[in-house]
Amino acid sequence: MNNKPLSSVIKSIVLGYVLIYFHINLGTIDILPDWAGYLLIVSALPFLAEKEKSAMLLKPLGIILALWKLVVWISAIMGMSINVYIINVTISILSIYLNFQLITNIAALPMEASRKKRLLSLRSATVIIHTLTAILLAFPEISQAAIISAVFQVVMCVWIVIELGRLATALKEEEDTEGEYNFGDDMQS
Numbered sequence: 001m002n003n004k005p006l007s008s009v010i011k012s013i014v015l016g017y018v019l020i021y022f023h024i025n026l027g028t029i030d031i032l033p034d035w036a037g038y039l040l041i042v043s044a045l046p047f048l049a050e051k052e053k054s055a056m057l058l059k060p061l062g063i064i065l066a067l068w069k070l071v072v073w074i075s076a077i078m079g080m081s082i083n084v085y086i087i088n089v090t091i092s093i094l095s096i097y098l099n100f101q102l103i104t105n106i107a108a109l110p111m112e113a114s115r116k117k118r119l120l121s122l123r124s125a126t127v128i129i130h131t132l133t134a135i136l137l138a139f140p141e142i143s144q145a146a147i148i149s150a151v152f153q154v155v156m157c158v159w160i161v162i163e164l165g166r167l168a169t170a171l172k173e174e175e176d177t178e179g180e181y182n183f184g185d186d187m188q189s
Contacts (some may be wrong), residue, residue, distance in 0.1 A: 007172035009047040014164045016040035021157040038066035052105040092134045126156045
């Protein structure tokens with residue numbers, strides 16, 4: 001059994017999402033690399049799987065996404081661009097699924113019903129927006145719709161990060177009041 005507090009596990013996932021969702025570029029190089037975000041999420045999965053066993057099923061998917069994003073990141077450093085439509089579509093689908101299932105696994109943890117409902121609503125809305133954005137980006141002639149969809153996508157991503165951050169804070173407060181709570185122990189809701 002691992003001794004990592006659940007709040008730390010969720011914080012790792014939040015940081016992973018920050019790296020994946022937000023981009024700060026110096027020239028063509030993203031200084032918040034997506035591959036590092038996926039690796040942070042993958043590193044949190046064994047601890048999350050102690051409560052929600054199906055979370056470990058996401059590990060191979062997270063590694064594939066991390067490796068692909070690393071290849072893209074290195075190619076950007078070298079001044080090259082990898083833009084293969086079928087690969088981009090496949091990566092988008094894998095990313096949407098990973099996000100959907102990860103939020104589902106987190107929402108299955110013991111927590112307030114209202115927080116669970118918000119997470120599941122955000123999860124579903126994000127899947128719809130991510131899918132819509134990916135479809136619209138395939139059609140340059142309707143780029144204005146893609147831009148509007150992308151703005152909604154950013155709003156949803158920020159909202160997920162905030163909601164997971166609040167969950168981590170609430171878990172930390174609960175861990176502090178219960179003494180040294182370890183993630184492997186049963187959590188009272």
